[in-house]
Amino acid sequence: MSLDKATVAKVANLARIKVEEKDLEPMAAELNNILGWIEQLGEVDTETTMPMTSVADMKLRWRADEVTDGGYAEEVVANAPSSEDNFFAVPKVIE
Amino acid sequence: MSDLTKLTIAAARDGLAAGDFSSRELTAAHITAMEAAEPLNAFITKTPEKAVEAATDSDTRRGKGEAGKMDGIPIAIKDLYCTKDVLTTAASHILDGFTPKYESTVTANLWAEGAVMLGKANLDEFAMGSSNETSFYGNVANPWRREGDNRMLVPGGSSGGSASSVASFSAMGATGTDTGGSIRQPASFTGIVGMKPTYGRCSRWGVVAFASSLDQAGPMTRTVRDSAIMLEAMAGFDPKDSTSVDLTVPNFEAALTGDIRGMKIGIPNEYRLDGINPEINALWEKGIDWMKSAGAEIVDISLPHTKYALPAYYIIAPAEASSNLARYDGVKYGLRVEGEDLNDMYASTRAEGFGAEVKRRLLIGTYALSAGYYDAYYLKAQKVRTKISDDFKEAFKQVDAILTPTAPSAAFAYGEKGDDPLEMYLNDVFTVPASLAGLPGISVPAGLSEEGLPLGLQILAKPFDEETVFKAAGVLEEAAAFAATPADWWRG
């Protein structure tokens, strides 16, 4: 598998990172270098191996259905670059 | 009064208890040292006023006989931990001005035990790096220099600021986080003790996430005993973290019996790398001898999938990061770069807010999870991870602990590694396997390189057997008798 310029552009868009046109080619080279090295994982026979699902040997804990949080809208938006009346504000979206 | 900054946490604890000095005096000495160490750039944010206030409170508590395990001890906090009302940056431009309204569980635990915060320590951006070169707030200098060479060396990473602050006697201890070696490798590079506990031992709540299945908080100190004291204050079950394990925290200090007679210590054959600096292997041999002399039984073991740990890590960690870092989008906190529309705002903010290494990993991670590649990359890596974890499980049927080098080299100079990221990734070759398996591990300073730089040895044990790690580390520390300190060139 080898990444081309167009794939890098697609991935960058998925990741919402603007990449200048001129940087796509070098970035593809860089990523291919890393991915090429990762290819060696193919040497490992994992035919019958289950993927790791949790590091710690434990079961998922459940919490009780109680309201224990919230009620501090000012603190929620305190760090927002833009907010209005405790709403977050973003550039207008047209659906 | 002798230099209070040269005390260990254990000694300072005793001195405070005996009334030899106050936390205000101890803290003031460290604030002075921290200010003097400005050239190291170990801190992103210093909080001396808060420190003095906390020290005063500590002295009051002590007066009332209510002192906690770390009461009055000044420490640095890696700037990956959210601290209430104190700027928290993850060393990234994208978190510009972010001031959390909450306190991470681990730091809250430390404050509950009376610890005093000196400031927020520098790190690689979002903990992605092994040299502390990726911080938006600039490089951190290693207090150590090569003999007869004034070039600035890296402190390792990602907990480079934490390591540098402890090694330079600016802080008595520091919190770090370890995802693939980010506590142990910088500890090795700066001649201190760095402990990564078992995954699930310390809460991840309130620690900026890099790779959720790997991130663990841990202490960075100058001695093994200090490490045990500090971990005990940090650790504990947290119902707010679904991966936190509900186990009581043992008295780790009590594990430091100095007696490892009969302990079986494994030496993994696959850690003998071709082309590695011979002094690393030499130090390892020395370590083996020390443990043997102390009565341990040395057992050759095999961890056959060791070689695949790094490539698996460099899929798993970036994949998780690509999702964890999606929240930095210019809406709720931090940097926003305006754009033509919402998507353009996202893409511009993230392009400007993230540095090159973070972007590289986010792109790799996004690609590894994308349609058509998930099985070949992410799923494959998670299967290899199972194999690596199984290797350790097998090994621990034969042995109680494993001894390895911490890092393949001593600290290097800035710019000395080429611009191939793979060369940098190799720094973590000895630390990543245990991270993938979630095991506890420690790096103990064990000797100096030919160039006069510290080198560490690593001890690993079974999950939640930090006591064996500490016990073996204590013996190793005593045998190595590492007493060298860096020349304090930064004082000018």
Place this chain on the structure above:
Amino acid sequence: MGMIVQGATGDWEVVIGLEVHAQVTSNAKLFSGSATEYGAEPNSQVSFVDSAMPGMLPVINEKAVEQAVRTGLGLKAQINKYSVFDRKNYFYADLPQGYQISQYLQPVVGEGKITIDLADGESREIGITRLHLEQDAGKSLHDQHPNMTLVDLNRSGVALMEIVSEPDMRSPEEAAAYVKKLRSILRYLGTCDGNMEEGSMRADVNVSVRRPGDEFGTRCEMKNINSVRFMQQAIIYEANRQVDILEEGGSVDQETRLYDPVKGETRSMRSKEEAHDYRYFPDPDLLPLEFDDAFIDGIRVTLPELPDDKKARFVSELSLSPYDAGVLVAEKEVADYFEAVAEGRDAKLAANWVIGELFGNLNRTGKPLGESPVSAEGLGSLIDLIKDGTISNRIAKEVFEEMFDTGKNAADIVEEKGLKQVSDTGAIEAAIDEVIAANPDKVAEYKGGKDKLFGFFMGQVMKATQGKANPGVVTQILRPKLDD
């Protein structure tokens, strides 16, 4: 049965599948402790977890698990004791984490089924593909500010059950019946309040068309439709749009479309134009969701009787008509009300009163059952007055209206207004004698063989007694007098 679109080139069959998002009834959110109530102040029911602050972590609400299993049991579905929470990654203003925690390859509930009841009295079985738990997103308000979209995260993190059907429906009516039946089941179970106006139930509607018997065509998805009527309109519009394209030799693009109820049409969604790649992977902040048979059984024993079973019982045990039974079980509240009325009484009479007078008066006043001024006990005691002969059926209707308008109880109204039925034979006989005396010509006609006039005499006697005479007693006395 199915909807057929007649095109110039022949008939087209409509194929519909639904993904219903049902808000889990719970106090707190799926992965955080903030409240779930509707209509709160902006961002007031938001924790640092819901607003995706750095370092925040999810912890699952046991109630959500329980409700999902409960719903699965109600849908007669496979319950998976091991399931996995995945992250669905995409960027959107109302998705603060940049991903939604959902379930992808391994949902908590697998295949099940729903029986829908159609207007012609037929039933059809619609397959359920799966049910999974996931987080709701926040809410974007596009028209509150001239150049900004405002985001409220109160809904962010609320637990949803996404219930996916097989593409088994063939007409808007069937889709409507499915949604109504599903809502009914959820309400019976108490797992979702089914309130579509408040968005606690929304449907994503997948529509395609094909030549009858052919392979499935390419489908389009219309997201977040929150009314059964709009859903039916959207299906009709969309089916016709697709037929038009195909008949002109074009092909349908698989896409997400928005239904605009004002214009009555669907259109391609601009902001979601690009194909999505959600990059699902297991959420490393969580472990797999696991429970045992004892947990499932513990829920199973608390399941209420569901509408299908209740209907069958009303027909077989209470001898109601299938139609009446169907009307009474559709809403749990109605069924509960009816059962309280029918308890120890004539069930058919109770059914007639609930469906007739009660529904009529609720309709007349626009009141929901919950606000009915006549309680089940109240209606029951009214029926008791009919049964024991205190009042006639006709008077009872008047009494009921009075009860409905004033909230007074039946006995008091009967007492106050002197509506008690007269069974005193002396009084009745006197009234009969008066009527016979006043209508000698009618008596003659009756005796001459005009039997139908018996009703006339009955009416006159009832009139003379202001309707209070016991009709049975009147008949008993009147007939021999006329037949003399």
